[in-house]
Amino acid sequence: MHYEGAHIIRPPSEADSIILQVTVGCSHNRCTFCGTYKEERFRIKDQAVVEADLDFAAQYCLKQSRVFLADGDVLSLSQRPLVELLSKIKQRLPWVNRVSLYGNAKAIRNKSVEQLLELKGLGLHRVYMGLESGYDPVLLAIDKGADAVAMIEAGQRVKAANLFLSVTALLGIAGSALSLEHAKATGQVLSGMEPNQIGILTLMLLENTKLYRLEQAGEFKLPTQQGMLSELRTMVEHLDLKKGQLQSNHASNYLAINARMPRDKEAVLAAIDQALAGKTRLKPEYLRAL
Secondary structure, eight states: OOSSSOOOOOOOGGGSSSSEOEEEEESSSSOOOTTTTOOOEEOOOHHHHHHHHHHHHHHHOTTTTTEEEEETGGGGOHHHHHHHHHHHHHHEEEEEEEEEEEOOHHHHHOOOOHHHHHHHHEEEEEEEEEESSSSSHHHHHTOOOOOOHHHHHHHHHHHHOEEEEEEEEEEEETTTTTTHHHHHHHHHHHHHHOOOOOOOOEEOOOOTSSHHHHHHSSSSOOOOOHHHHHHHHHHHTTTTOSSSSEEEESSSSSOOOEEEEETTTTHHHHHHHHHHOSSSOOOOOOOOOO
8 A cells, every 4th residue: 555644644443444545634734733744735646546555455455344535634625536436445345334534624514415425325434523622712723724613513414414423522722721611612512513423532742733832832731630631521511412422542541431422421420530539540641642
């Protein structure tokens, strides 16, 4: 398989997937906390290269039943190339039963429900979307490119197309000053989106980001461990989901959670309270990673 760029990333649940790189970098690439693609110019890979990767997968990836389309935002492509790509995957990798990709709010909102349904009919199953925060002042500060209303609209559009929606939220992204406001609003916006899966991550500052430079200048302060846990508790407290999975088992988190909502909500809150009281061993700093 042919990969370009310094980083090829995928969600944890795509660990066993065929990683088919269709674009390089991220179409937005302005988020102040993300350093993944800072050195990359967003571009669409040459069709012949993608075709060669499909040939490789058809010969050597017979035991992998899932495909993840990289890099940061393949959904930003226009409809025709996406239809052609999914059609080729369906034709040449007929054993694949799930195709997934990242999609930001702008890319999702640029697709109609009918277009998303067309992609679903060709094998698209799952859209991973980064919310990070549901609090508009934070979304503006981190240059996310969408406000809370746009985030909810995008999430609801994915759900209207009967696609699986996985959304990430980021503890610490508001800093200590707006921590609980961010947590409350994020819980409320997630409730409005009704994702099938919520993935909680904890902010780790990267040296090649604007947010790191702000922290070094004393203009941004990360919450403490206790602050992160309080944020998590407030976020969960304001979650009102009909059905969904809540996970904080990413390596960046201090406390791992794997729960079904709303069934496990009270148990999750109790577990966080135990951690806040110092009765649960948290992940040590040296084991945390992105």
